[in-house]
Amino acid sequence: MIAIIAGSESDLGLVSKIEEVLKEFGVxxxxxxxxxxREPEKVKRIVKESKAEVFIAVAGLSAALPGFISSYTxxxxxxxxxxxxxxxxxxxxxxVQMPPGVPVAVVGIENAKNAALLALQILAIKNRELEEKxxxxxxxx
Numbered sequence: 001m002i003a004i005i006a007g008s009e010s011d012l013g014l015v016s017k018i019e020e021v022l023k024e025f026g027v028x029x030x031x032x033x034x035x036x037x038r039e040p041e042k043v044k045r046i047v048k049e050s051k052a053e054v055f056i057a058v059a060g061l062s063a064a065l066p067g068f069i070s071s072y073t074x075x076x077x078x079x080x081x082x083x084x085x086x087x088x089x090x091x092x093x094x095x096v097q098m099p100p101g102v103p104v105a106v107v108g109i110e111n112a113k114n115a116a117l118l119a120l121q122i123l124a125i126k127n128r129e130l131e132e133k134x135x136x137x138x139x140x141x
């Protein structure tokens with residue numbers, strides 16, 4: 001199971017691209033919209049109550065959401081930086097400059113598809129069938 005958390009409604013376009021990939025692979029997922037700045041308790045509750053094995057966080061501007069999620073879980077967190085200001089470099093740099101002990105894996109700016117694929121690869125460590133689907137998918141892409 002994968003949990004996708006968008007920092008705002010404006011991130012849902014990228015979320016839909018993540019969903020497309022996850023649906024293609026038949027992997028269970030959940031979607032939430034919650035801001036690390038405006039709704040920190042909601043984000044914390046989502047992370048603590050989720051049965052997800054991997055989190056994907058879509059965020060722009062200060063892009064604090066992935067790191068905020070990571071601070072509440074030892075499960076992998078994949079950040080998707082949005083191109084909102086400064087060509088998305090502000091979001092990208094915010095995500096990759098996490099302090100020691102609070103890691104976040106980060107894909108390219110607006111690269112929702114790679115976020116989904118990375119989350120699937122993480123799940124595939126324990127799922128041989130999913131691993132084979134990924135290998136087949138890569139041959140077709």
